[in-house]
Amino acid sequence: MADILDVAIVGGGPAGQAAALHLAGRGLDIAVIDEQPRPGGQILRQPPASFTVPGxxxxxxxxxxxxxxxxxxxxxxxxxxxxxxxxxxxPTMDGLSLLAATPGGISxxxxxxxxxxxxxxxxxVPLPGWTLPGVMSAGGIQAFVKSQRFIPGERILLAGTHPLQLIVAEQVVRAGGEVAAILFAQPRAGMIATAMRHxxxxxxxxxxxxxxASAMATLRRAGVPVRFGAPxxxxxxxxxxxxxxxxxxEIACDTVGLCYGFVPQSALPRMAGARMHKAxxxxxxxxxxxxxxxxxxxxxxxAGEALGVAGAAAAAAGxxxxxxxxxxxxxxxxxxxxERMARPHRHAFDTHRAFAAMLDSIADPTGHLPRPDAETLLCRCEDVSFETICGAIEQGGSANAIKLATxxxxxxxxxxxxxxxxxxLLGDVGRGDDPGFTARFPARPVAIGDLAESG
Amino acid sequence: MSGTRIPGETRGAAITVIVDGAPVPAFAGETLATAMIAADRTAFRHDTRRVARGLFCNMGSCSECLVTRVADGRRIRACLTEAADGLEVRTDG
Structure with missing residues (x-):
C-alpha cells in the first residue's frame, strides 16, 4: 500500500460505493475498508462467496x-x-490516520x-428480559436472512415503531419462517395521518x-397478525x-426482533473531533x-447514515x-x-432526505418505548442496571460522569x-443538552495483545 | 435445533466447529454465529452474574456475541467470524 493513500473510504455500502465510483479511474490510490468480507453494506449484505442463492x-x-x-x-x-x-x-499534519484490525493484524x-x-x-431499547438469548435487533434478524440465508428462530416476534419490521417479517415469511406477530406500539391512525400530511x-x-403495502398483503395471506397500538x-x-x-x-415465541428505529454509526467522526449534532x-x-x-x-x-439516518437511496446520493x-x-x-456533476445527486439527496424525515415522524419511538424495570440492564457490556443509573442521575452530573461512576x-x-x-433519561430530568460520552479508543473491540504486536 | 437454513440453496462444504468441547456442524461461508444458533447454542458468553447472553446486533457493533477462541484465548465476535473446520471456541467468558 502507498505510504499515504489519496482516499480511504470506511464502509462499502451504498454511500462508500457511490463515492468510490466517482473517484475511481483518475489515478488515485484509494482503499475501501469494511468489516464484512464482501461489499454491499447492511442493505445489500451479500451471501458468502461459497453460497449460491438464485434470485x-x-x-x-x-x-x-x-x-x-x-x-x-x-x-x-x-x-x-x-x-x-x-x-x-x-487528524494528522497531512491528512488523517486510521488504525485498523485486519485479518493479518493491526495496521x-x-x-x-x-x-x-x-x-x-x-x-x-432496554426493556425487561432484553438480555435473554433470542432477543435481537430486527436488523440482525434481517442480516441472517439476507446474507447467511438463515432464519434465526422457530417463531419470531417483531415489535417496535419502525415500518422496516414489515419488510423484515415479509423476508422471514417468504424464506419459510414463522412470524408470531408484528406489533407497532403506536396507533395506526397517527401513522397514516403523518403520511397524509406530506x-x-x-x-x-x-x-x-x-x-x-405488498409486505402487509404477504403477511395477511400468511396469517401473520399485524397489530397497531400494541406495545x-x-x-x-x-x-x-x-x-x-x-x-x-402473552405471545409465545423463541426470538424477538426489536425495531424502534436507527441511529448513526458515528463513533469515528466523534473520535476524530468532528462537530456533531443530535440525530x-x-x-x-x-x-x-x-x-x-x-x-x-x-x-x-x-456520507450516508452517519449524517443522520435517511436510507440507502439518500446514502448513495450523498x-x-x-x-x-x-x-x-x-x-x-x-x-x-x-457543481454541475453534483447537481442531480443533490436533487436526489434532498428528495430522499425529505422522505426520511417523514418516515422519522411515522416511526418516532418517543412516548412508545417500553419501560425498563429496576433490574433491567441498561448497559449490556458492564451489566449496569436501570436502578443504578437512575441513582447516578439523581446525584447530578453528565453522561461522562455517570459513566465514570457506574x-x-x-x-x-x-x-x-x-x-x-x-x-x-437525562432529557427526562431537564438535562437534554448533555453532549454524551466522549468517544474513546478503540471504536471496535480489539485484544491488547494484537495492539502490542503492532508496536 | 433453533432456526432454519433456507432450503433449496447451495451452501459451502460441510465442516465442523467445536463449541464448549462439542462438535457443531457448519457450512463453509457461515459465520460462527449462524452455526451456533442453528445448533441451538444460543448462549455466546456469560455476564458478571454468570447469566447466559446471546447475540444481539449481528453486525459487529454490540459485542454481545464475543466468544473465546481456544487457540489463543482471544475474544472474537462470532457474528463476524467465518466458521472454519476445527475452529474451537468457548462461551464461558
Missing amino acids: WLAGRGYARLKHQLARFEALDDIRWLGGCSVLDLA RIRARHVLVATGCQDLA PLIALRRAPDLAAA LHAISGMDRVTGAVTGMG GPAGGWACAHDHWLRSSVVGLSV GAIAGIGIARDLGLFAPEQA RCGMGACQGRNCEPALLR
Whole structure:
C-alpha cells in the first residue's frame, strides 16, 4: 500500500460505493475498508462467496442498489479491504490516520482524505428480559436472512415503531419462517395521518410505500397478525426467550426482533473531533457537514447514515456528492464542473432526505418505548442496571460522569447500546443538552495483545 | 435445533466447529454465529452474574456475541467470524 493513500473510504455500502465510483479511474490510490468480507453494506449484505442463492433480493426496491454494487465490484483500481475493523481515526499534519484490525493484524493506514460511510445500527431499547438469548435487533434478524440465508428462530416476534419490521417479517415469511406477530406500539391512525400530511413527499417514493403495502398483503395471506397500538412490555424466559408480554397479552415465541428505529454509526467522526449534532427522534449523533459533506475536521468527509439516518437511496446520493467533493479538493475537477456533476445527486439527496424525515415522524419511538424495570440492564457490556443509573442521575452530573461512576458505557460496545437510553433519561430530568460520552479508543473491540504486536 | 437454513440453496462444504468441547456442524461461508444458533447454542458468553447472553446486533457493533477462541484465548465476535473446520471456541467468558 502507498505510504499515504489519496482516499480511504470506511464502509462499502451504498454511500462508500457511490463515492468510490466517482473517484475511481483518475489515478488515485484509494482503499475501501469494511468489516464484512464482501461489499454491499447492511442493505445489500451479500451471501458468502461459497453460497449460491438464485434470485437474491429480487425485490424492485433493491434493483438500483444492486446495479451500483455490480459497478463497484467491477472497479479494478480500488483496493478492497474486507474483514477489517477501523479502531481509531485521528487528524494528522497531512491528512488523517486510521488504525485498523485486519485479518493479518493491526495496521496503520494514512490518507489525505477519509470518507466515513459507516451506516447506522438499530436503536437498542432496554426493556425487561432484553438480555435473554433470542432477543435481537430486527436488523440482525434481517442480516441472517439476507446474507447467511438463515432464519434465526422457530417463531419470531417483531415489535417496535419502525415500518422496516414489515419488510423484515415479509423476508422471514417468504424464506419459510414463522412470524408470531408484528406489533407497532403506536396507533395506526397517527401513522397514516403523518403520511397524509406530506402527500407529495410520499408520492415521490411510491415504490417504497408499495413495498410496505405488498409486505402487509404477504403477511395477511400468511396469517401473520399485524397489530397497531400494541406495545411490547417485557420478554420472558429463564435462560432464553420463551415468550413476550404485550398489549395483546402473552405471545409465545423463541426470538424477538426489536425495531424502534436507527441511529448513526458515528463513533469515528466523534473520535476524530468532528462537530456533531443530535440525530433524528431515535437518538444518536449525526455529523455536521458543509455543501460537499465535509465535516469540521480538515480532510474528513461523511456520507450516508452517519449524517443522520435517511436510507440507502439518500446514502448513495450523498456518497456521490462527497466523492465529487473530494475529487474537487484534490484538484481533479474545477469548482464549476464539480457543481454541475453534483447537481442531480443533490436533487436526489434532498428528495430522499425529505422522505426520511417523514418516515422519522411515522416511526418516532418517543412516548412508545417500553419501560425498563429496576433490574433491567441498561448497559449490556458492564451489566449496569436501570436502578443504578437512575441513582447516578439523581446525584447530578453528565453522561461522562455517570459513566465514570457506574461503568455504564465503558464496555466493549463503547456506549453504542446504552448512550441513547441514558441521554433520554437525562432529557427526562431537564438535562437534554448533555453532549454524551466522549468517544474513546478503540471504536471496535480489539485484544491488547494484537495492539502490542503492532508496536 | 433453533432456526432454519433456507432450503433449496447451495451452501459451502460441510465442516465442523467445536463449541464448549462439542462438535457443531457448519457450512463453509457461515459465520460462527449462524452455526451456533442453528445448533441451538444460543448462549455466546456469560455476564458478571454468570447469566447466559446471546447475540444481539449481528453486525459487529454490540459485542454481545464475543466468544473465546481456544487457540489463543482471544475474544472474537462470532457474528463476524467465518466458521472454519476445527475452529474451537468457548462461551464461558
